[in-house]
Amino acid sequence: MGTPLGDFIRARRDSIQPEQLGLADHGRRRSPGLRRSDLAGRAGISVEYLTRIEQGRDRNPSLSVVNAIADALSLSIADRTHLQHLAKITGGACAGRTRPGPAARVVRPGAAATLQLMEPGMAILTNGLGDILAHTSGFELVTAGTGLLDDDAPNLTRYVFTDPRARTLFPDWNTVADELAFDLWSGPSRDAVEWFSADLAPLAGPEFTRRLNLHTPPPRGSLRVDHRSGHRLRLDRETLELVTDAQRVVVFLPADAATAETLDRLRSDQGRHRPGGLRLVA
Structure with missing residues (x-):
């Protein structure tokens, strides 16, 4: 059985052609990309050791070995940091675990007050x-009628992977799905992620499980949202991590003037029908 660390190294090795690293191309290969022998040689480790790491039979390579592999693959700073993270969590995979369960849904008054400051955004x-x-209220204004907030305990990940309306709301559905799967896999509570993944996988199917096993940070840009009024919104996102709670505040900001104008009109229309305000779900 593989590990996130081994899967990532193998995927990176398969994506590199020998000539990219100044190595000779020895002709036809059984699999695409860089040979294990070439990577092992560049990293200064044996082919057997690299094979054990890739196949998940060695889950505790030293930091020096991890850095050597990163150097051998010519990883970017972001990918090198991700490789070190994978080595850390893979090394702990065999440790004793508590029984998986859901994440806490308690909202501290301070967290609620922080979100209140974002109104009416x-x-x-x-x-x-x-x-x-x-x-x-601004989030509800944009997502009302899409099904996202219909449940007593709404969940964005579940919605994207199981509700057909999500593909209408997000024209870049594949990109959004990649982001959510990676965020879930890299979440702070492995037990909670295991519990949630086991619950979601039978409903979401291969679209979810394939992405959950990619272990590669997706590129993140502006989020495009198709509002029920017919307007397409472009939103930038800023994330504030609440480390104590393992929670985060995500703020959506207009990425262009057209989106800003549309949101202003929508807020004006909403104000004539009902008051805004923070909604606590948990």
């Missing part, structure tokens, strides 16, 4: 599983 309080624990 768009913001949510969420955790590593995608649970929406609280949201501003």
Whole structure:
């Protein structure tokens, strides 16, 4: 059985051609990319040792070995940091574990007050599983009628992977799905992630499980949202990590003038029908 560390190294090795690293191309290979022998040689380790790491039979390579592999693959700073993170969590995979269970949904008054400061803008309080624990009126304004907030305990990850309406709301559905799966896999509570993944996988199917096993940070840009009024919104996202709670505040900001104007009109229309304000879900 493989590990996130081994999967990542193998995927990076398969994506590199020998000539990219100044190595001779020895002709036809049984698999694409860099040979294990070439990577092992560049890293100064044996082929047998590299094989054990890639196959998950060695889960505790030293930091010096991890750095040597990163150098041998010519990883970027972001990918090197990610490789070190994978080595850390893979090394702890065999440690004793408590019984998996759901993440806590308690919202501290301070966290709620932080979100309240975002009114009447768009913001949510969420955790590593995608649970929406609280949201501003601006977020509800944009997502009302999409099904996202219909449940008593709304969850963005579950919604994207199981509700067909998500593909209408997010024109870049594949990109959003990649982001949510990676955020789930890299969440702070491995037990909670295991519990949630086991619950979601039978419903979401291969679209979810394939992404959950990629272990590669997806590129992140502006989020495109198709509002029910027919307007396409472009939103930038800023994330505030609440380390004590393993929660985060995600703020959605207009990425262009057209989006800002549309949001202003929507807020004006909403104000004539009902008052805004923070909504606590948890």
